[in-house]
Amino acid sequence: MPNKIIKIAILDMYNGEPNQGMRCIIDVVNRFSPVMSFEIFDVRVKCELPDIHKFDIYISTGGPGNPLIGDGNWDVKYYEFIDSLNKWNNENSIKKHVLFICHSFQMACLHFGLATVTKRNDTSFGVMTIHKTKEGLVDPLFEGLSDPFYAIDSRDYQVVQPKLSIFTKKGAKIISLEKIRDHVQYERAIMAVRFTDYFVGTQFHPEADPISFVSHLRNKEAKEKIRAMKGKRKFRNMLEDLLDDDKIYRTNETLIPNFLRIAINDLMKTKKMLSN
Numbered sequence: 001m002p003n004k005i006i007k008i009a010i011l012d013m014y015n016g017e018p019n020q021g022m023r024c025i026i027d028v029v030n031r032f033s034p035v036m037s038f039e040i041f042d043v044r045v046k047c048e049l050p051d052i053h054k055f056d057i058y059i060s061t062g063g064p065g066n067p068l069i070g071d072g073n074w075d076v077k078y079y080e081f082i083d084s085l086n087k088w089n090n091e092n093s094i095k096k097h098v099l100f101i102c103h104s105f106q107m108a109c110l111h112f113g114l115a116t117v118t119k120r121n122d123t124s125f126g127v128m129t130i131h132k133t134k135e136g137l138v139d140p141l142f143e144g145l146s147d148p149f150y151a152i153d154s155r156d157y158q159v160v161q162p163k164l165s166i167f168t169k170k171g172a173k174i175i176s177l178e179k180i181r182d183h184v185q186y187e188r189a190i191m192a193v194r195f196t197d198y199f200v201g202t203q204f205h206p207e208a209d210p211i212s213f214v215s216h217l218r219n220k221e222a223k224e225k226i227r228a229m230k231g232k233r234k235f236r237n238m239l240e241d242l243l244d245d246d247k248i249y250r251t252n253e254t255l256i257p258n259f260l261r262i263a264i265n266d267l268m269k270t271k272k273m274l275s276n
């Protein structure tokens with residue numbers, strides 16, 4: 001693919017487990033195929049990471065398990081890799097753009113020392129409302145999404161107890177939060193962070209589409225577990241939410257495309273400036 005000017009690396013964090021995330025990410029990235037090409041790196045099984053000289057944009061996926069634990073090999077390399085991208089951005093005018101999703105988002109929050117990651121009391125799974133913070137209302141990542149907007153959530157862990165002094169020191173911003181739960185006094189978990197102008201992450205799955213969710217529910221055990229967890233009515237409401245144009249479809253068509261468009265515009269501008 002000689003004239004695809006922009007190269008994307010997809011960091012597959014699924015540890016070899018079946019998932020819907022990869023198909024969905026590839027599907028969204030392919031909408032930009034006239035200008036972009038992509039390559040996949042299997043971070044957790046093969047300890048693969050891209051050469052940062054070869055790629056402009058990085059999408060680091062969700063994945064199973066406890067984000068606090070690696071195997072001492074891939075996780076160490078992954079964190080070094082994130083550091084090298086950050087260093088690159090501090091020293092070069094053509095920037096590296098990174099989107100961290102779910103498991104990767106939790107790891108990035110830990111690595112940058114921004115917050116604590118704890119296990120939730122129960123699994124969060126389904127269509128959730130996501131609330132923009134004041135900073136989130138003006139963040140270009142969310143442009144075109146309502147407040148609240150809707151996204152697919154699928155996790156056992158949560159990012160909580162933000163260290164606000166570190167946020168300020170690093171210039172990072174919390175851009176979305178979980179909904180307020182009426183009957184429980186839990187802290188609202190952090191649902192998205194802008195780490196820098198070029199690094200951003202979401203706890204939810206912006207790549208998810210209704211098909212991915214329904215496919216997951218074709219597994220009888222998964223379906224029963226979720227139905228029992230939510231109760232019949234909420235479960236049905238959730239299925240209805242999936243068909244709503246303004247909910248999961250909207251997020252799928254908006255968030256990652258925003259991220260890619262912002263990155264492409266920035267790359268085109270800086271690359272052109274340098275070639276002039």
Ligand SMILES: NC(=O)CC[C@H](N)C(=O)O
Pocket residue numbers: 061062063064065066067101102103104154155156157158
């Ligand atoms: N979907 C995900 O990436 C889940 C992230 C993490 N393994 C959790 O359970 O919270």
